Amino acid sequence: MGITNGVARRELLLALAGGAAAEGQVVTVARWEAAAQVYGVRIGKERWAVLEPVMERRRAQLEVLRRFRVAEGVEPAGGADD
Amino acid sequence: MIELSVGELGSLLRTRKVSPVEVVGACLRQIERLNPQVQAFLTVTGESALAAARTAEEEIRRGRYKGPLHGIPYAPKDLLATKGIRTTNGSRVTAEWVPEYESTVTARLQAAGAILVGKLNLLEFAMGSGQRGLVAPARNPWSLAHSPSGSSSGSGAALAARMVPLTIGTDTGGSIRGPAKSCGVVGLKPTYGRVSRYGVTALSWTLDHVGPMARTVADVAAMLQVMSGADPRDRTAARRAVPDFTKTLGAGVKGLRIGVAEGYFFEKVEPEVERALRAAMGELEKLGAVRVVAKVENAAICSPALGVILGAESATVHAERLRDSAGLMDPLVRERLEANSLYSAMDYIQALRVRTVMMEEMRRVFAGCDAVLLPAGNPAPLLETEIVQTDLPPAVPAAPRPDTFNLANLTGIPSLVLPCGFTAGTPTLPIGMQLCAKPFGEATLFRIGHAYQGVTDWHRRAPKF
Numbered sequence: 364m365g366i367t368n369g370v371a372r373r374e375l376l377l378a379l380a381g382g383a384a385a386e387g388q389v390v391t392v393a394r395w396e397a398a399a400q401v402y403g404v405r406i407g408k409e410r411w412a413v414l415e416p417v418m419e420r421r422r423a424q425l426e427v428l429r430r431f432r433v434a435e436g437v438e439p440a441g442g443a444d445d
Numbered sequence: 446m447i448e449l450s451v452g453e454l455g456s457l458l459r460t461r462k463v464s465p466v467e468v469v470g471a472c473l474r475q476i477e478r479l480n481p482q483v484q485a486f487l488t489v490t491g492e493s494a495l496a497a498a499r500t501a502e503e504e505i506r507r508g509r510y511k512g513p514l515h516g517i518p519y520a521p522k523d524l525l526a527t528k529g530i531r532t533t534n535g536s537r538v539t540a541e542w543v544p545e546y547e548s549t550v551t552a553r554l555q556a557a558g559a560i561l562v563g564k565l566n567l568l569e570f571a572m573g574s575g576q577r578g579l580v581a582p583a584r585n586p587w588s589l590a591h592s593p594s595g596s597s598s599g600s601g602a603a604l605a606a607r608m609v610p611l612t613i614g615t616d617t618g619g620s621i622r623g624p625a626k627s628c629g630v631v632g633l634k635p636t637y638g639r640v641s642r643y644g645v646t647a648l649s650w651t652l653d654h655v656g657p658m659a660r661t662v663a664d665v666a667a668m669l670q671v672m673s674g675a676d677p678r679d680r681t682a683a684r685r686a687v688p689d690f691t692k693t694l695g696a697g698v699k700g701l702r703i704g705v706a707e708g709y710f711f712e713k714v715e716p717e718v719e720r721a722l723r724a725a726m727g728e729l730e731k732l733g734a735v736r737v738v739a740k741v742e743n744a745a746i747c748s749p750a751l752g753v754i755l756g757a758e759s760a761t762v763h764a765e766r767l768r769d770s771a772g773l774m775d776p777l778v779r780e781r782l783e784a785n786s787l788y789s790a791m792d793y794i795q796a797l798r799v800r801t802v803m804m805e806e807m808r809r810v811f812a813g814c815d816a817v818l819l820p821a822g823n824p825a826p827l828l829e830t831e832i833v834q835t836d837l838p839p840a841v842p843a844a845p846r847p848d849t850f851n852l853a854n855l856t857g858i859p860s861l862v863l864p865c866g867f868t869a870g871t872p873t874l875p876i877g878m879q880l881c882a883k884p885f886g887e888a889t890l891f892r893i894g895h896a897y898q899g900v901t902d903w904h905r906r907a908p909k910f
Contacts, residue, residue: 413835417836425753428753428799433801438801
């Protein structure tokens with residue numbers, strides 16, 4: 364998610380101190396190392412190899428969600444009859 | 446006896462024409478006969494069930510009849526804690542867990558005199574594929590090569606196989622309604638807050654629902670009556686009064702406006718299913734219902750929003766288990782939980798705001814109709830296509846899966862699935878229809894479903910063994 368073909372994206376920028384890389388810039392950091400920084404080293408290198416394509420597959424759905432326009436002021440709801 | 450509905454059994458029990466011991470015994474014999482093939486039960490509590498049946502028999506004999514569920518056997522999905530009885534969650538991680546407490550739902554059923562005969566198979570933690578569960582996956586009684594659908598797989602299969610007349614399922618993204626559809630039985634995902642979730646292993650606090658399953662709408666209504674209501678141990682359980690569902694059950698559908706959800710929900714639906722749904726709507730119109738069009742705007746956003754909420758919350762629910770016992774999990778469950786833990790807080794909050802938008806949208810839709818009719822998905826898939834190790838695309842593309850359940854989970858509206866036909870050819874598989882109503886509108890769904898079952902016999906058909 365966010366790290367494809369070594370191109371820096373939003374999450375990677377968050378991980379690289381002070382925004383050393385610019386959005387879209389080709390970076391040399393290994394994918395797993397970047398992922399480990401982004402996600403707080405909660406997953407090992409071997410598992411990342413399994414998860415990376417899964418996350419990549421989820422990206423299209425995430426993009427749909429991110430782009431869905433929610434009017435300002437709409438807050439998370441509580442129960443069904445709120 | 447195993448073919449009788451709860452209403453029919455209740456009448457015989459109350460008048461002492463049949464004993465609870467006979468009813469429980471008949472169920473236990475059917476379980477013993479068919480469970481090796483169907484794998485609906487993970488645990489059978491025969492001895493304690495027969496003891497409870499003898500107690501019920503004595504209570505009824507002494508005139509202490511508790512109501513329509515007294516002496517009726519039932520079984521919950523093995524995600525509900527049962528005090529002193531192994532509760533596995535369908536997982537090797539919790540395979541030996543014996544709870545010291547009782548879920549509110551099973552406690553209420555017990556207080557109403559219902560008799561627990563065992564615990565039902567499911568997909569691991571209500572989210573796996575069943576591949577490396579405790580036993581083999583449950584199979585569809587209509588065709589053992591087919592899936593009963595999940596995650597309440599045993600709850601649907603046990604009903605279709607006539608092992609028990611009442612079961613309990615849970616539904617976070619269709620897990621009651623999918624099995625109801627695939628097994629040709631009735632399943633209700635109640636309104637969010639209608640039924641307490643205390644003692645039910647969580648998957649997603651925002652989306653989880655516990656609900657009744659049976660072979661008739663009237664039986665589901667009787668069960669919901671007992672299951673519902675406020676619970677100090679679950680702050681999401683609504684404090685509003687529970688109506689008497691039996692009062693309006695037979696009120697018919699004359700004048701009720703049923704909106705047919707055209708468009709998105711029918712995408713990927715097989716023609717045979719669409720024909721069955723339109724025929725069902727025709728039957729309801731003959732009974733006096735008024736057909737209107739229900740257009741749900743932005744329906745396609747439900748799936749990604751639900752995916753992120755379910756993902757982020759399930760990763761939180763199971764964080765400790767994932768850290769300590771990942772190797773015991775089904776590979777698919779592990780993969781999902783690990784990937785789920787990578788969602789960002791911003792995505793999660795965006796999904797929750799989308800939930801608000803869709804709740805408002807359904808408020809608008811229900812201003813124009815009393816209920817919405819939509820598909821309950823396609824007929825049961827082959828079991829082998831359901832058992833996967835990863836969410837990555839399979840070598841052989843899976844059958845298209847319509848997105849018809851997520852709307853009700855995301856918005857919390859009640860949703861009822863009942864059988865409305867069978868596929869042609871061999872094997873013949875059940876087709877289901879889905880009805881949704883505004884929040885806490887279960888009584889409307891029961892009216893429609895009960896009226897429909899009064900003029901059709903799909904729910905009376907039984908698989909042959």
